[in-house]
Amino acid sequence: SQSFSINGSGDLKVETSGASVSVSGTSGNSVTINMYVKYKGKEIDTESAEVEALLEDYELDFSQNGNTITLIAKKSGSWGWNSDNGLNLTFKISVPHTISTNINSSGGSIALTEITGEHEINTSGGSINVSKSDGKLQTRSSGGSFRLEEFRGDVSVKTSGGSVKISQVEGDISIGSSGGSVSLEEIDGSIDASTSGGSIKAQLSNLEKGLTMKSSGGSITAAVPKGLGLDLDLRGGRVNTTLSNFSGEQKKDKVSGTINGGGIPVTMQSSGGSINLEFEGKN
Numbered sequence: 577s578q579s580f581s582i583n584g585s586g587d588l589k590v591e592t593s594g595a596s597v598s599v600s601g602t603s604g605n606s607v608t609i610n611m612y613v614k615y616k617g618k619e620i621d622t623e624s625a626e627v628e629a630l631l632e633d634y635e636l637d638f639s640q641n642g643n644t645i646t647l648i649a650k651k652s653g654s655w656g657w658n659s660d661n662g663l664n665l666t667f668k669i670s671v672p673h674t675i676s677t678n679i680n681s682s683g684g685s686i687a688l689t690e691i692t693g694e695h696e697i698n699t700s701g702g703s704i705n706v707s708k709s710d711g712k713l714q715t716r717s718s719g720g721s722f723r724l725e726e727f728r729g730d731v732s733v734k735t736s737g738g739s740v741k742i743s744q745v746e747g748d749i750s751i752g753s754s755g756g757s758v759s760l761e762e763i764d765g766s767i768d769a770s771t772s773g774g775s776i777k778a779q780l781s782n783l784e785k786g787l788t789m790k791s792s793g794g795s796i797t798a799a800v801p802k803g804l805g806l807d808l809d810l811r812g813g814r815v816n817t818t819l820s821n822f823s824g825e826q827k828k829d830k831v832s833g834t835i836n837g838g839g840i841p842v843t844m845q846s847s848g849g850s851i852n853l854e855f856e857g858k859n
Contacts, residue, residue: 578638579608585674585693586643593650594683595665596702601673601690601709607645609638614664630663645671676711685720703738721756730765739774748785757794775849779856786841795849798842802855805839808832812844812851 582605590597612619613627637648649665676693679686683701692710703720706713710728717735724731724742731747733740736754743761751758751769758769760778766785769776775794780787783804789796796812808824810817810831817831824833831853844851 577608577610579606580640580645581606582640582643582645582672582675584643585676586645586672588669588671588675588677588679589644589646590667590669590677590679590681591646591648591650592665592667592681592684594681595649595667596684596686597667597669597679597681598685598687599669599671599677599679599689599691600687601675601692602670603673605672606670607672607675608670609645609647610668610670611636611649612666612668614666617664627663783840786843788841788843789845790843791846791849793848794846795852796844796846797852797854798844799854799856800842801857803836803857805834805836807834807838807841808853809841809843809845810851810853812846813848815851815853817851817853818855 588599588607615627633652635648635650635652637646639646647667671691673690674692677688677691677695679697681699681702685702686697686699687705688695688709690708694712697704697715699720700718701720704715704717705723706727707725712729713727714732715722717738719737721738722733722735722740724745726744728746731745731749733751735756737756739756740751740753740758742749746764748766749760749763753771755773757774758771758776760767763778763780764782766787767778768788770790772792773794775796776789776791777797778789779799780801783800787798787800789798808831812829814829815831819835822833822835844853
């Protein structure tokens, strides 16, 4: 365990070859890094001779430069952990509620909670979970699921695989996925989501800017508030919707036109799956 003190908002930078990282906001101005070690599946004393010998194979650095705290945990001379040695590291980091983060990992899960700032997360594998936070979030993953809950601010997600589930967000969302389903609930903001595979489902509590969802395969479903003026461009294997005050072209596999005089662009396109547009709430 190691602690640092910062003045005002700071930055946390983490670089790991495979350890799990959990960052949570707390009151005060301290950053505390706790390292937990499991050897062959069992928690053991990090100061034991056996563990100290194994840790010599790793670059471990906890340091401070002004208001920037850096954690490095990498296998020396290698891109990843040597799984044969049975060593597994987990880092639990407590930080002030206001701090920006930059986390890079070649594996292992990453979690953030109760933090305000700009956050950038890049991982080659392992899940990403962010909750009860504000600011700006940008993530990139080659695999593993992404979960976001209770966030206020703009969000950008790029993933080569794994499901995406986002709920209770006030802000604009951009998602690019090469595979896996996308689920969005209680969104207050614009959505621009595309996936090469898997379904997309979105429920918007408010829509003022625009909604764009595209899939190379799989169905797309959206539920938006009633009574809005929308510009519709819906295309898929089959388009399912019930429209009132509509002007334009409506076919089995295509809807193009406006409702309530138009205004907010809504684009939903799937190469083969169905398109489902639903309206909820009061007019």
